[in-house]
Amino acid sequence: MNDPNPTLSTSTIHSRNASEHVGASENDQELCGFLKLLEDDILSNPEKLIALDSTLLARLDSLVGGIEVDINSPLSADDE
Template identity: 50%
Template sequence: MTAPLEVESTLTDRYQTTVPETVRRALKLGKRDRIHYAIRPNGEVVLTRAVAPGDDDPVLGQFLGFLAADITRHPERLQSLDSALVDRLQSLVGDIDVDLDAVLSADDE
């Protein structure tokens, strides 16, 4: 596992900052893109690229919101995957390459 990359930026007198280039690249941000901030109970703030309106699935969004709220309320319920299950999953997918950015065919939509 690689060490997390950490970067800093400075607040201006108007509480504004420039998003560092490494963060922009990691989030695939361009000019005028929006950033989503998730504030966790322990004070951590997680930045993600905001999903443009119309691009999100409302049902999936509700489900993910439910999961996020449940994890926030009950972090003690989180469990790591058993190594035997991980091995089994890896044996099922083998060396399959998946390009998550590839456009789906009409049959796959």
């Protein structure tokens, strides 16, 4: 999209900043693992990518557009 360096992969970023990841939290490490999984899948299956056009955006907005979320409030027991 607006990526200034689209050829820079998450693997490159991860290896370049490996020393910074030594103290990374478990959540950060899990996120890096998930991003790596996405990167590998996108690189292996680029034909499966779907552009977000106005029709798809309108459909998504009709499904979840009116939902308000307070990211600072704790989840209820039913949500966890």
